Amino acid sequence: MTYLENLGINAKKAEASIRSISEKKKNDALAAIADILTENADKIIAANAADLENARRNNMSDAMTDRLRLDKKRIEAIAEGVRYVAELPDPVGRILSEKTLPNGLNIRKISVPLGVIGIIFESRPNVTVDAAALCLKSGNVSVLRGGSDAISSNKCLVDLMRLALEKNGINKDVICLVEDTSREAVNDFMKLNRYIDVLIPRGGHGLIQNAVNNSTIPVIQTGEGNCSVYVDASADIGKAVDIVDNGKTQRPSVCNAIENVLVHRDAAEKFLSALEKRWSGKVKIFGDRRTSEYIKIDREATEEDYKTEFLDYMIAVKTVDSLEEAVDFINRCGTKHSECIVTENQDNAARFQREVDAAAVYVNASTRFTDGGEFGLGAEIGISTQKLHARGPMGLEEMTSYKYLINGSGQIRK
């Protein structure tokens, strides 16, 4: 038996053991996890130091190294996050519908955990604890596969969480770590559909496409966001500049930041000059020829630019002739994440919302609001950009499935 298969078998066993776990037991375990992490901050920092030393040897960029770093304050913040998850409503056991048929059969549809959730993610060790906590709260077993950059930190964090589970009388395999971080192991991991019910890849385009093309486990695609704002002919220019500026510069590295601006030719001159004034060089602008007639562009935009998630102070701009052209552009170049129209025309707003195929379609508001916290879901495991199961921010409820419970008194089918 291979290492991964053994891991899968243990995870599946752990799933059966927590299928009926009480809300109190889950919350107690989450509290214990929060406590054990803060109590062992020094140990975690020591483990993290090995990853940081390795990062230094590999010439990791300062920004990446910073994401990898754990200190007392960050560990306390991670623990606070776990305590916050414990406070959220239990998503399991909700009665989603109930009816009694004329023959007396009672049919209840109730929420249940998905089962075993595999999560593949990159460097940030805070994801390790966050994902494990959300899975535990929703009654799911987590099998975590973080990047090799954070393996020492992840081992330490997972060991501590498993200790907290054991102390609370819960099978420790409710939280599992894939310690083999080789590329081959990722590909083998994606074939464990006998043991893992759902795979959530969290990361860049390459990681997600690898999962889509090779996983035999059902995949939920999350977090690719090539988002656009369309400034309509009737747009309020002040709102448009605010929304575009907020979407691009408030936090450029996240998936709900914008990457493209489309502007109707009738609004182009006013809007573009106002935007140029607002940014005054802070953001690199790649534009089509018509855009360059109104403002100075850094270079001409290519088709590739329009399909690129810059995640940086760069934006691709296009002047369009119609709402229809904007919708077609978005449905062709976007990643079905978050899209926005700025307009004072109600018909255009409604048409844009109807015809754009994306998880979140905005009228006159920043795409930066696409977030489990902002949407009132409490927390999120990711933002789904596919249509099966869950779309947009995935909170605890989206981490459940359901089953039908049918109670009778001897009914048979005629």
Added chain:
Amino acid sequence: MTYLENLGINAKKAEASIRSISEKKKNDALAAIADILTENADKIIAANAADLENARRNNMSDAMTDRLRLDKKRIEAIAEGVRYVAELPDPVGRILSEKTLPNGLNIRKISVPLGVIGIIFESRPNVTVDAAALCLKSGNVSVLRGGSDAISSNKCLVDLMRLALEKNGINKDVICLVEDTSREAVNDFMKLNRYIDVLIPRGGHGLIQNAVNNSTIPVIQTGEGNCSVYVDASADIGKAVDIVDNGKTQRPSVCNAIENVLVHRDAAEKFLSALEKRWSGKVKIFGDRRTSEYIKIDREATEEDYKTEFLDYMIAVKTVDSLEEAVDFINRCGTKHSECIVTENQDNAARFQREVDAAAVYVNASTRFTDGGEFGLGAEIGISTQKLHARGPMGLEEMTSYKYLINGSGQIRK
């Protein structure tokens, strides 16, 4: 460009064209489809004759040939089915939730079509029309890949449906048929994730496993049913015999028929002798040694038998020592479809429903009720045995996704 890629591109274009189709237009088109099928019954019967002639040459079994045959009455029944679908409530555009945040942002979650649905199925040509009608009603484009046995019938049926779409001003590619029924084409079809949003394989274990292992399109597994009834120590023996008999013999060829019976040792003697009396040889019984102490078995049951969907007058029986053993057996051998306990003990009933991992878990009723019609969903495209997206009978609502529409007045994130 390949034949299949071209088909995919056309289907995706058709999807955009019907994204905002009205309920009336969909229902008018469904009525037109029903009419055109009945008006052209002779043409359909002629096309079907070619398939039947081919079946004869290939020595197809009588049962299979009967499933393939279309006559005036069957065509009228198919058309009636389409008219029935038209009458069902529109699953698209439902407001699933709505809230207004303190900052004034209004967030609505509304149901939308999944997009383009690929369906792979086997011989029965009635599925062709049924699936296309359910997809159209739910605003989805269907790409149908039926078996080679029914290709002449399917071409005729799809040509007629596309004619009805065109006459109603709808892009005819809203219903597409994959005319290449080769094995290679099935495998290429499963890789069309750029154009197809969801793949529903309807058929046997081999077809479904091929999709799970090779599709890059998200798959919904349907229709594999290795269902069991567990007769508890406290069972009412009369109810138990009725439920087991109904589950096995009322329609043995369907996925919600039962394939295994587990009986608690304390109920074994009474229950098994009553069952033997009821069936008196009508059903072949494969049993374990303990079962053979109470009744005559046809042969000893193997582990393979317990995992086999017989779909015939055969059953595998096992005498068990406890509820726990029954639950473990079911979670190990079942396909997560429909499972039943017969018991007068409420605690055991609740425990069984909690611990058995299946789409439908019954207490004292026949598993034959797992059906979209019986559950009040109106119709069904299949019975999902997986946990992502939909579980159990999939009606029109389960053929939709959702999107968030967010309306503001210039809100930006702080």
